[in-house]
Amino acid sequence: MTQPLATLDRQAFVRAFGDIYEHSPWIAEQAFDQGPLPDDVEQLHQRMSAIVLSAPRGLQLALINAHPDLAGKAAVQGELTDASKREQSGAGIHQCSAEEFQRFTTLNEAYKARFGFPFIMAVKGSDRYQILAAFEQRLAHSAEAEFTCAVAEINKIALFRLRAL
Incomplete structure (x- = not known):
């Protein structure tokens, strides 16, 4: 992605990052909704992983189940x-x-x-x-x-x- 994250609207951000977590665009949606987006990948990952870690167990289980068998x-x-x-x-x-x-x-x-x-x-x-x-x-x-x-x-x-x- 060459475009700075801060220039993306919600729809473009979710389209670009909605599948970072397998079939779980809700994580990208919440990351966007938390306010100004960092342009640093590590900081974006921290934000997204914090969303996952703080999600209710049922959502975490749905995220796990969205993954295919190896x-x-x-x-x-x-x-x-x-x-x-x-x-x-x-x-x-x-x-x-x-x-x-x-x-x-x-x-x-x-x-x-x-x-x-x-x-x-x-x-x-x-x-x-x-x-x-x-x-x-x-x-x-x-x-x-x-x-x-x-x-x-x-x-x-x-x-x-x-x-x-």
């Missing part, structure tokens, strides 16, 4: 958002063997059965082996710890997406 059905069927596609591809998920895809499927199902929401990980800088290892490790977490972890990972994903703009 190497899940949406990836296989080509239904990911462009950002999710780039992130998963960058981690080499598209290169999984049939056995690795099956492992992802099994872990996705076990994770959702245990926690009631999809596994979230900011995969930038990770490969599919690291992701599978994180899956297995995080399955041992408490539900509360994993909920907190999922929200923190979503905020990391948002920062990566903002920096990419």
